[in-house]
Amino acid sequence: MTAWSKIMSLIQDYQQIILLLHEKPDGDCLGSALALGLYLQGEGFQPLIYHPEKINREFSFLPGQDLIKYYTKQVLPEKPVIAVDCAAENRLLYTLPQNVPIINIDHHQSNTFFGDYNLVEPEAAAAGEIIFRLLQNAQKSISAEIATCLYVAVATDTGYFRHSSTTAETFFIAGKLLNYGAAVDLIREHLFEKRPFKELKIIKIALDKLQFAQEKRIVWTALSYEDLAANGLLNIDTEKIISLLRSVAGVQVALVFKELEPRKIKVSLRGKQGYDVNLLAQHFNGGGHAQAAGCSLEGNLKESVNLVIKKTADLLEKL
Structure with missing residues (x-):
């Protein structure tokens, strides 16, 4: 059958x-x-x-x-x-x-x-x-x-x-x-050919908040609820941002933290060959694929970022 x-x-x-x-x-x-x-x-x-x-x-x-x-x-x-x-x-x-x-x-x-x-x-x-x-x-x-x-x-x-x-x-x-x-x-x-202007706006904010770790093998940006709400960007997709971050030479893992509501955070993860971000996502009760995964967290944005970046670095060190 x-x-x-x-x-x-x-x-x-x-x-x-x-x-x-x-x-x-x-x-x-x-x-x-x-x-x-x-x-x-x-x-x-x-x-x-x-x-x-x-x-x-x-x-x-x-x-x-x-x-x-x-x-x-x-x-x-x-x-x-x-x-x-x-x-x-x-x-x-x-x-x-x-x-x-x-x-x-x-x-x-x-x-x-x-x-x-x-x-x-x-x-x-x-x-x-x-x-x-x-x-x-x-x-x-x-x-x-x-x-x-x-x-x-x-x-x-x-x-x-x-x-x-x-x-x-x-x-x-x-x-x-x-x-x-x-x-x-x-x-x-x-x-x-019909990209909304707000998409450029959220990319600008994301790039302004760009950070690196592990000799620039990890790159991330964190978008707070306050910034997104103030600019009318809560419903704007961040796929272009994560793809842009992943494309940086030398980067192995890219992350975008998006606070959809106060203390409710969506984390998008992208990895290059050799780093399984699905394993990282599963550690935080998320999942996906080896090179593309995600998870959701609740808590303070800065503390959540620090927690995930530390775990990302720990896993990267084991490769």
Whole structure:
């Protein structure tokens, strides 16, 4: 039985299917969920992508936006759930329903296998790769709209094919998606030629607060709630910042600390070959991939930074 056949066997008796995103969904998470939702819609289901937070408008150009529903109740209704690109149940922002199928589709090494059916492939460069292979085994062909969503999923999670997770399979899938009609001109326009001014503003603040350790093998910046709130930057993504820091010659580990609320801190971690930041993230109850991971902390920003940087240095010394 193929993975697609298994999923169909679990949801075939239901009309509405809930698709879940992780907190602060990125291009892979959102693109993969939209692609799967559009395909399920074409199969006669009523997919609902639930999320309790405002979603980054960076990806508002993607097809299928009408599938996204702002759902604020903590407990989900008794309908099958497909979690996409979510490593652990605590990243879903909801309490999962009982007595219905829970399907977990993900590519993180740290996945906790919380589903009744777990399609977890850590070797995949993106959740979009898994969704692509899944739909390849389905009956209908992939539409141009679905291809556009999946291309964004794969491209963004591989750093536009720059990360070490990129494989020959990744390029093969990207080529197939182009053949299916992925709108690369539209993608380029929105992701590279329509950047918000606030993104430059947050980069400036981040660079002003740049610090190094371990002979510049570690670089980090810490963005306080006060600075972010004062400049209207709380909802601005920091992916460009972490990529910029990681690109510095000699740096092995880059970190961005973002205080989303007073004493609630999101930490983004990026490493180069030879340093597994997933191990560092797991030490603080987070997770991810070898070269890209994250965690959340509660406490004083300065103290939290010192704690994580010390642990980063300790692990770096063991290499």
